[in-house]
Amino acid sequence: MPVATRETSDARVIAHLDMDCFYVQVEQRKQPNLRGLPTAVIQYNSYKGGALIAVSYEARKYGVKRSMRGDEAQEVCPQIQLVQVPVARGKADLNTYRNAGSEVVSVLARKGRCERASIDEVYIDLTEAAEAMLKEAPPENLDDIHEEVLKSHVLGFIVEDENDTKKEVRKWLCRSDADYHDKLLACGAIIVADLRMQVLKETEFSCSAGIAHNKMLAKLASAMNKPAQQTIVPRSSVKGLLESFPIKKMKQLGGKLGSSLQSDLGVNTVGELLKFSEEKLQQRYGINTGTWLWNIARGISGEEVEGRLLPKSHGSGKNFPGPQALKTISLVQHWLNRLCEELSERLQSDLDQNKRIARTLTLHARAYKGGDSDSHKNFPSKSCPLRYGTAKIQEDAINLFQAGLREYIGFYNNKSLGSQSNRWGITSLSVAASKMVTIPSGTHSIVKYFGGQLQPSSSLKQTPESVIHEAAPSSPSGGESCLGLNSYESQLGYPEEDTRMKYLRASFGQQVDQSKGDDLTEESSLLSPQAIENGTAEKEPQPSFPVEEPRHIHAVPTLKTVVKKNTAKEKGNCSILKFFKNHHDHCTSVKQHATNGQGSESNYHSDSTINNQVESLKETNHEAIGTDNGESSASHEAGEGRASWSYRMEEIDPSVVDELPPEIQLEVRAWFRPLKRPNVVKRGSIITHYFSTNKD
DNA sequence: ACGGCTTATACT
DNA sequence: TAGTATAAG
Structure with missing residues (x-):
């Protein structure tokens, strides 16, 4: 969703790559x-x-x-x-496409910070690469520019002679009198063309790309000339581009928000948004969305390329449209089992390949219900701690479903009314694993990690396991997690090497309540045996119906004060740093230290994937701590993995800005503004609507 | 109540 | 926090 952002620096070079069909x-x-x-x-x-x-x-x-x-x-x-x-x-099994997507990312990740935006889209921050090229081998000195680069489209650049497009593009790229921003983009275009050729060579896939100063514009541009072409968005062309650009085609505005813009504000192009003040937009759409809208109208989007190569969650789902709707628990169980098998398999690969584990299992379903006034109600999502092992996941999933079903069907559902609301059907089922945590690879054994809550020697103050134990003191079977270990081992016969698995399993091995079925709902008791007779159910264990829902072992509320530190994002490549050349060096070195060397070419060679794993590992470890002590969120919001200054933004007296040169004051002030603010303006609330009849 | 299946994120 | 809603491809 839209987030209030600001332009931290408009001298970035961002590319969006979009695979063709x-x-x-x-x-x-x-x-x-x-x-x-x-x-x-x-x-x-x-x-x-x-x-x-x-x-x-x-x-x-x-x-x-x-x-x-x-x-x-x-x-x-x-x-x-x-x-x-x-x-x-x-x-449907989409794994081949997922894997193909990964191939692409791993080619791109060699050149800069990459964000996997979807299965076939990637953002890449080429600021540093472009700056380096501008310094060492600027386009104006280049006599040999590859054909692919010359085929670039330059928005707002009028080609005089159709037959000589390439010659003219070449001139644009190599102008020695060009704006600094344009020069950077020219370098970006050269790099991107090269990357696209690299991708083609190594994966046989073609793609299109947009090169611009921010993500929004890059994304927009990559779709403008497809397939297998690239488009540059010079700063000077932004206004003209957005002026007539259909509001509904902007990312994030393709849905209800975009429609509301059209119907409520009469805005049909991005340019028409310019008429509204930031305050007006905030009043109507909330503080964050309001600012975001105000910004995109001006082609501003400060969102960072996130530096994430792996998905944050895995899911497996299926629809059962119309007549196919699932009407018995047995059928539901059958399909849940299939979905869980796939999920489990993918979790296993993720663990093997990326050394990550998922901590939360969520079940989603859609259902219809006959008769009653509540029939429009959605089937509630339910989640619980994720325990590894296909059978465990299946067991937990069915329990989550049962919990959801009881809630969905409703309480008043006694014998007399039962027959009506008995008619339910499941039209969609899915299970998802989220809260991925990277576990340390290499020398650090998992034991130290998961078993070391008494050893402060680790840089972590709290281990994931202790988090779980502490958070779920009431779990009747939580203490068994260590005992469960042996059965897990024998059950799944893991190769000796992978000792981490048993600890993982132990960590997630809490038993779910398994009270027996006196609590059967009318529907369940009615439908399950029926399904068994039908033979619709496979030889799968019938579920036991829990009296209670699966235990949630997440942190119980404590007195800890959650202090939200809205540290501004620091940047290593913005104009102020160029202004203070000496600071720049300091900053860069800190950054490299902090991020395992995103910065310099020399850090990148063959195994950039390892680098990235290490990086994301750090992130998630922070997260693990953060969930418990509520502190590391600060570093998270500060854009960890990026430039780190040795002091905190919030400790600086804002008045020092006044003493800076005027040309950089604006930018620096932006650092002090929080990225996200609490949304106090109620969207569409009657009271704000009433009082919002001012100005504009 | 068909486009099917995934993923991400904001809000509460 | 867990759960809901929105959006995108």
């Missing part, structure tokens, strides 16, 4: 004979030929669109090649 490309790589043919990827071709989820550019020429069914696609393009998404356990 990614799923199609993945399939074409697997089946090269499909290359160049109109192709689409579909899932579940049973109903109307399946749903299209990706369409090649050849096929788009025929009017084939995503959100068509396979049948429709064949009508408009009879030669179309339809490739099915792999199916595993009766559901």
Whole structure:
């Protein structure tokens, strides 16, 4: 969601890379004979030929669109090649695409801080690389510029002679009298073209890119010329670009917020937003969204490229539309088991590949309910601590479902009224694992980590395990986690090497209450046996119905004061640092120390993935502490992993800014403004609406 | 109550 | 915090 941001520095170089019809490309790589043919990827071709989820550019020429069914696609393009998404356990399996996405990221991550924005999109901060190039090999000195760079589109740059586009682009890129900002972008474009070629060479995937001074503009630009092209957004073109840009096409404004802008404020282009004061926007949309809107109207977006190569959560889900809705517990259990199997498998790979564990399991479902006035109510999501092992996950998931179902069906559901509200059906089920924590790799054994709550020798003040124990003193079986260890070991027969597993399992091995079924709801007792007779249920253990919901072992409220420290983000590459050249050196060295060397080229060679793992490991460790002592959030918000100054912003007297040169005062002041402010203005509340009839 | 399946994030 | 809602691709 939109966050209030400010422009920390407009001299950044940010690129957004967007794979072209990614799923199609993945399939074409697997089946090269499909290359160049109109192709689409579909899932579940049973109903109307399946749903299209990706369409090649050849096929788009025929009017084939995503959100068509396979049948429709064949009508408009009879030669179309339809490739099915792999199916595993009766559901679509997207793993091949996820892995392909990772390939791309690992190529890009060599050149700068990367943020995996989705399965096929990446942001990369090229500020440092561009600055370095400008210093050492500026475009104006280059006599050989690659074709791919010359094919760049430069927004707002009028090409005089269509036949000589490349020559003119070359001139734009190499102007010695160019703005500093434009020079940086030119370097960015050269680097990006190179990266795209690298990606193509190493993965066989083509992509498009946008190069701009911030994420928002880069993202916008990458979509402007597809496929396999790149677009530069010079600062001077921003105003003209946004002026007529449809508000609904802005990221984050494609939904209700964008619609509200149109219907409530009559704003249809980004430019029309300029008419409204920041206060007005805040009154209507809240303090954070208001500022955010005010900013994007001006092409400002201070969001950082996050430096995250791995997903923050894993999920597995499936819809059961219309007639397929699940109407028995047994069926639900069957599908939950399948989903949990997939989830468990993916958690296992994540653990093996990235040394991360997930701490929370969440169940989501959608349901309909016959009759009563509450039938519009949503099925509640439920979560609990995640215990590793497929069977455990399955067990917890079904319990979460039961808890949700009871809540969903409602209490008044006694015998007389039962028959009506008995008619429920599940139209969607999913399980997700979140709160990923990186565990230390290499020399530090997991034992020291998880078993070391008595040893302050570790840099951590509190271990994850102690967090759990402390937080769940009331768990009747929580103490068994250590005993559970042996059974886990034998049960899953882990290879001797992986001692960490048993500790992980121990850590997450709390038993969930398993009281027996006197608490069966009318529905459950009615439906389950039925399903068994139907043979719809596989030979899977029938669930026991808990009296209580699975225990939540998260921190019980304590007296600790949660002090939110809104430390401004520090930056290592902004103009003030150039202003104080001597400070710059200091700053950079601190930064490299703090981040394991994001900064210098020499730190990057072959195993950048390791570097990044270490980096994210640090983050998550901080998080582990933070959840318990509420303190490390400060470092988190300060943009850890980035430049770190040796003092805290909040300790500086803001009045010192007045003594700085005027040209940098604005920027420095921004540092003192908190990134996010508590939202006091109630959105759409009657009272604010009443009093907000002022100015504008 | 069909586009299906994932992921992320803000708000409360 | 857990749970809900919104958004995107």
